[in-house]
Amino acid sequence: MANYIRCRGTLDIYDKQALIVNKIIEICKRVSNRFGYNYIQTPVFEQTELFTRSSGETSDIVTKEMYTFLDKGNRSITLRPEGTAGVIRAVVENKLYANRDLPLKYYYDGSFFRYERPQAGRYREFMQFGVEVIGTSSILDDVETILLIADILKELDLNDYIIKINSFGNEECMRKFRDKIKNYLISFKDELCDDCKNRLQVNPLRVLDCKVDHDFFLNKDIPTAYSCLDDKCKEDFIKVQELLKNENIPFVVDNRLVRGLDYYTGLIFEVEIKDKEGRPYTVGGGGHYSNLVKQLSGPDYACVGFGLGINRLSLLLEEKENQIITKNKSIYIMPLCDDAYLKALAIAKMLRNEDNVVVVENAKKSVSSMFRYASKNEFDFAIVLGEDELKQEKVNIKNLKTTNQDLVSYDNIVNTIRG
Ligand code: ATP
Numbered sequence: 031m032a033n034y035i036r037c038r039g040t041l042d043i044y045d046k047q048a049l050i051v052n053k054i055i056e057i058c059k060r061v062s063n064r065f066g067y068n069y070i071q072t073p074v075f076e077q078t079e080l081f082t083r084s085s086g087e088t089s090d091i092v093t094k095e096m097y098t099f100l101d102k103g104n105r106s107i108t109l110r111p112e113g114t115a116g117v118i119r120a121v122v123e124n125k126l127y128a129n130r131d132l133p134l135k136y137y138y139d140g141s142f143f144r145y146e147r148p149q150a151g152r153y154r155e156f157m158q159f160g161v162e163v164i165g166t167s168s169i170l171d172d173v174e175t176i177l178l179i180a181d182i183l184k185e186l187d188l189n190d191y192i193i194k195i196n197s198f199g200n201e202e203c204m205r206k207f208r209d210k211i212k213n214y215l216i217s218f219k220d221e222l223c224d225d226c227k228n229r230l231q232v233n234p235l236r237v238l239d240c241k242v243d244h245d246f247f248l249n250k251d252i253p254t255a256y257s258c259l260d261d262k263c264k265e266d267f268i269k270v271q272e273l274l275k276n277e278n279i280p281f282v283v284d285n286r287l288v289r290g291l292d293y294y295t296g297l298i299f300e301v302e303i304k305d306k307e308g309r310p311y312t313v314g315g316g317g318h319y320s321n322l323v324k325q326l327s328g329p330d331y332a333c334v335g336f337g338l339g340i341n342r343l344s345l346l347l348e349e350k351e352n353q354i355i356t357k358n359k360s361i362y363i364m365p366l367c368d369d370a371y372l373k374a375l376a377i378a379k380m381l382r383n384e385d386n387v388v389v390v391e392n393a394k395k396s397v398s399s400m401f402r403y404a405s406k407n408e409f410d411f412a413i414v415l416g417e418d419e420l421k422q423e424k425v426n427i428k429n430l431k432t433t434n435q436d437l438v439s440y441d442n443i444v445n446t447i448r449g
């Protein structure tokens with residue numbers, strides 16, 4: 031018989047990791063709701079062209095990382111590599127701006143797919159949580175998305191993070207920067223990796239993001255995007271920094287920062303957190319983008335958004351003793367005779383109404399195997415309900431952590447569990 035194993039770069043998530051992942055998503059959603067965002071869900075696959083247009087023909091995602099296939103109708107389909115394109119497509123297709131004032135604020139979560147070389151924190155199917163603010167050119171909205179991330183990280187108890195920021199300014203500034211970078215890099219052409227030799231021609235800014243040539247650039251005096259900003263864009267970038275400072279957000283200006291997708295203009299940022307060994311993980315990134323809605327046949331709206339990598343956040347939380355998984359009390363009910371079953375159900379209902387985790391033993395088992403089950407599954411309490419207890423209209427509650435035992439009337443069960 032064949033043995034089935036999961037595909038390279040995919041994950042099975044269960045037990046502690048599952049609790050953490052669920053908690054991360056719950057916190058991301060709760061905090062975003064507080065900021066006035068609404069949930070949006072878009073398809074896991076889209077027409078390939080959506081991504082080639084939006085991410086940029088020359089981006090790593092499009093050239094190397096997409097899961098693209100022909101469906102049975104011979105249409106080219108791609109599993110979404112990122113969230114923004116799908117959300118903007120949905121906003122334009124459904125004219126979500128028709129009945130509402132701008133900006134629109136949406137959040138999403140789900141699986142994303144990139145054909146990458148798998149390693150710690152890098153998978154072929156991974157989870158992201160993201161938000162998009164559609165129809166804003168205010169830098170206050172840019173800042174607010176960073177404040178939203180800060181609130182999420184605070185609730186996750188991940189406080190040692192740094193936000194790296196940079197700004198490309200408007201399209202004119204960006205064009206200037208692109209030319210300047212190209213002129214600068216051309217003299218090192220032969221020392222760059224093969225990918226970058228090509229990038230230098232088609233999209234020079236991408237060279238700065240190259241993971242192969244990264245070290246080569248460390249000591250070089252590369253022109254900065256800031257040096258190409260016009261007065262207004264400089265002023266905006268400084269204002270952003272003032273606001274972040276005022277809100278006590280830990281940030282640095284990173285002149286080397288570029289993002290992997292073509293659509294960003296203006297402020298861009300990444301969130302970095304180090305693991306126990308001091309290895310930095312980029313847990314999220316985002317920025318301002320002003321051309322995408324138009325490019326996808328919508329109105330001329332500028333936007334800002336970010337994506338957080340749930341799996342990388344989960345890795346960092348797993349290695350910490352953390353308080354974010356607050357488990358409700360768990361109770362195992364042991365009906366020892368046929369007559370006890372209905373009473374067991376009534377008690378279970380009462381305790382579940384109080385948000386406890388309650389499992390009723392439905393199989394006929396010996397008392398000792400029931401207790402074995404309770405201890406292996408780490409229940410907090412066992413409630414024993416045998417003939418004696420039924421007669422007395424009471425139950426026996428055993429605290430499995432302290433091994434204290436109490437004979438308790440039905441009315442007192444909830445209070446005894448609460449402690
Ligand atoms: P990187 O530089 O690490 O490749 P990226 O710029 O490609 O990141 P984004 O497109 O900004 O990543 O995605 C946002 C976040 O999603 C990343 O910061 C990261 O936390 C997460 N992410 C991206 N790709 C993967 C992947 N293959 N596996 C797990 N998480 C990922």
Ligand code: MG
Pocket residue numbers: 290
């Ligand atoms: Mg990448």
